[in-house]
Every structure is written in structure tokens, then in C-alpha cells.
Amino acid sequence: MSKVSVLVVDDATFIRDLVKKGLRDNFPGIQIEEAINGRKAQQLLMRQPADLILCDWEMPEMSGLELLSWCREQDNLKTTPFIMVTSRGDKENVVQAIQAGVSDYIGKPFSNDQLVTKVKKALHRSGKLAQLTAAAAPKMLSSGAFANDSLAALTGGKAEVIKPSAPAAAARPAHAPAPTSEKSAAAANPGSGRGQGQLRLPGGAMACVIKALSLKEALLVVKRGELVPQVLESAVLDLEQGEASETARLNGYLHAVAAFEPKPDAEWLQLTFKFVDRDPQKLDYLSRLIARGTAQKHFSPGA
Template sequence: MGIRILVVDDATFIRDMIKKQLRDKIPGVEIIDAPDGARALSQMKSQTVDIILSDWEMPNMTGAELLTSVRSMPNAGNVPFIMISSRGDRNHIVKAIELGVSDYLTKPFSAEELLKKVFKQLKIIGKTPAQRASGGSTQGIAFASVDVLTGGAAAAPVAARPVAANPFANNSASALGAKPAIKAVEAPAKSAKGKAQLRFPNNRTFACVIREMSLQLMSCLMQRADGLPGLFEQAVVDIETGDGNNLARVNGYVHSIQAGENRPDTNVVKIVIRFVDNDAEKFETLSKYIAQM
């Protein structure tokens, strides 16, 4: 009997990345996907699934609402449900457990972390698949087409700006938070003086200084260090929204990375993160942040 997995996330980039990672390691897996909980439920009316992988924050119907609905279904109440979220705080995880989640995966995650969770649930339901020979990419979407990554649209350009001798001088490394966009009229990029924290798979975290931001992407400067991310690598951006309390998290991927200064020994790296969320609440938060710049 085959394995059918339902992937639910409002970001096409995240769905495509998960699908590629699963297909690379689970021979013959059938994957269906949906951009929100409402359409996921519609998919489940006509077919059964073995595992559900769902984002928490989505428009129309959240992952929490989807989980509640699934647990009330007589034919799907026991389906393993893995909740995926950029929020990994204890209260958030406890709430998911109370709602009946089977496991929890925090963004950004590596292919290994994703597969470990999925294989654990497959073993529980007695559907452990044969291991595919190694050699498949664990970089997920990194080798997919640029059209898939950008939805067929070219990335909005970010204007280059002169870099100060040391933009990190006298700056604390405190984390911040803000959020991206649903499809809307693009506001012009603005110069920012805020800070952000970039999170990548395998617990790699970097503080950065924001230089440009639009509804589609962010350009920032960070110190050169070990474990720098690669192109198309999954990222979560925490941006300070201004009140010190409203921490918003934006999902994205590395669009470009280059030296921040015209010197071979520079310790400054310029990185551009392209946002992938399609959530009205995140769009509103990010729009307000840009307006305050």
C-alpha cells in the first residue's frame, strides 16, 4: 500500500521544498498540497491521507483550526498531524499538544529534521518505507527552477548602498521581529535603521542591520562568520516592529549573498532575503513597519 501525505502551507516555496525533500527519500510517495486549512479539508473529502504536515499561521483557516477539524472527523481523527511553525516557544507548543498534534516542527528546519519527524509517524502507523539510496539532494528547493521559487516573477531589485566602515559598531545583538506580505501593491523599498535576527536550519542564528526593505524582500548586513547560509536556503526573519513587544516572524529564503565591502578581507556580508508568506496579518504588520521607516 502506498503512502499519501498532505502538505498545507500558504507559502508555495515551503510546500515545494517539503514535497521535494519527501520525494527524494520516500520512494513512490504520493503528495497532495493545499495553501490553507479550508482547501486541505476539501482535499480530504475525496481521499484519505496517512500524514498531515501543516503550517500554523495561514489565511482563511489556520493550522490550529485545521487540526481541530481533523480530530473531529470519524475517518481521519487519528491521522498523524505534524504542526509546522516559526514560533517554537513553549506556550505555542503546549497549545498544539492540547489540540491533539502528533509532533511539532519549528521553522526553519533542515531536510534531516523534517524526515526524522515523518519517518517517526510512518513507523507508528506501520508504514515505514524502504530507504531510497543516498545521493538525493538534502538541499530541498535549492536545485529547483527560479520560476518555482519566485512564482514566475523576477525579484524586485534592491538598490546598492555605500557600506559604513563597520555597521555593527556599538550595536547590540538583540533579536527583533516583523512580517511579510500577501499579494498587494508593492511599496517602494526604504532605507531602514533597524535590526533583525536571521534564523537558518540547524540552529544557525545571525544578527543583522537592515539596509533596505520592501513587501517582497529585505537587504541587510551581517558579520562574516562560520556557517553562512547558501542560496535558496530557508530562513526565518525576526524584525522589531517598534513597540518592543510585537514580535513578528517572516518566512523566506536566501535570494543573494555577497561581500558587503569592496575588500577581500571584509568581515561584512550583504544578504538579501526574499519573503514567501502570503498572510494578511503578516502583510499588515510589515506594511506598518515600512511606513515607520
């Protein structure tokens, strides 16, 4: 019996690793291939078709929509389940993907449960879920099957550690006292910053203030509520700037969560949000925002 194969396509290592971990944890025996963009995925599919394709939309060289259109033109890929995994959830984008022949949609950021539900649905429709279950049954994995999972694996080993705006902020828990410079800024006006945006997490969305911005990360301030951001949680940062109200959706994860105020019930939280996109258009947008003065400078002690 041949293995059930899934092709994961995304230019962000962190997202690919997140998807792969979710698949391996919930579908023992599944065969996973990966590609960094649509062009690489196309080359892989020409050699060996997949049973399911999980694909990002915005990627360099060939986008997810272009890959989808190409797949639907191939005799052996016309009916292959194709799930778009993207932060493009606007109605016009959804309609565009449906017209191109998409099978389903997963919005970024996504929870593990959302990923598993969509994959099960797609595999069930194609008749592959029963095959996968039957193949995995005789090979029940031991409790230590995923012992090698680690922070390095989850982030693809590429999450750079930089100097945050306060020493050891990445390691400081949310209830720890914030340095004097941060306390003063927060006490004076916690909401002041270089711009505003919306941070979308698997559990919901929250408004945020962009305190600093670089091509690799953003320093955000959010008001603490029922939704408390977690370190290593995947997220999408929506930025809207300029007279034309340009909007960029930047994929990433929370590298650090710290408190502005020296008390356990701190009202304001400071987040370091690492970008994982490598899409030239998004990098160009960030460059223009920085040049425009939305973000005054890169992170440095006392910024």
C-alpha cells in the same frame, strides 16, 4: 497495496516545494498532495484522507491549528499523524498545539535531515513506513529521477527578480568587490540601518540589521562568522519593533548574498531575504513597519 499519501499544507509555494522535494528524494513512491491553506486542505481531506499531514500554522482562511482541531473531530482523521511545520516555537504555542492533538513539530527554518527524521518517525508510529519501504523496493529510481529539479521548481517559479541595491548583486559571489556606495556605507558603520532583527537559518541564528524593507523582501546586513548564509537557503526573519515589542516571524529564503567590503575575508555580508508568506496579518504588520519609518524606502540603485 495502496500508496502512502502525504498532504503538504502551506500558503508559501517555496516551503511546499521544499517539503515536496525532501519527501520525493527520501521516500520514493510516496504520494504527495498539497494545499495552499487549511480550508483547501479540509476540502481535500473530506474527499480522500491522508496518511500524514505536514501543515503550516499561520495561513489565510483557515490556520493550521484550526485544521488540526477539525481533523481531531473527524472519525477517520482522529489518529492521523499531524506535524506542524512552523516558526511558532514559543512554549505557549507548542502547548496549544499539543492540547489540540498535534503529533509532532518541525520548526522553521528546517534542514532536509530534520524533515526526513520527523517524517520517518511519524510514519513508523502509524505503521506506514514499512509499507512505503516495501512498495519502493522493487522500483529503485535511476540516478536521473530528479533531473527536472531546478531553481524554478524550488522556488515555485515565483521568485521575482528585482533591482537590488547594487547592480548584479544576486549574481555576485560573497568574495566579490562591493560597489563604491556599499563600501562607503560599510566602512563608515556596517551596523547602521533601519532596525534590527534575528535571522534564523537551519544551522543556527545570527543578529542582523535591516537596511531596507518592502512587502516582498528585506535587505539585511550580518557579521560574517562560522555560520555563512547560502543562496536559496530557507530562513526565518524575526522582527521586533514598536513600544509593545511586537514580534513578527517572516518565512522566506536568501535570494542573494554579497560582500560589503572588497576583500575575500569581508567581515560584513549583505543579504537579500525574500518573503514567502501570504498571511494577511504578516503583510499588515510589514505595512505598519514600513509606514512607521522602520524602512525608509523600497530597494533601488544606490539605496
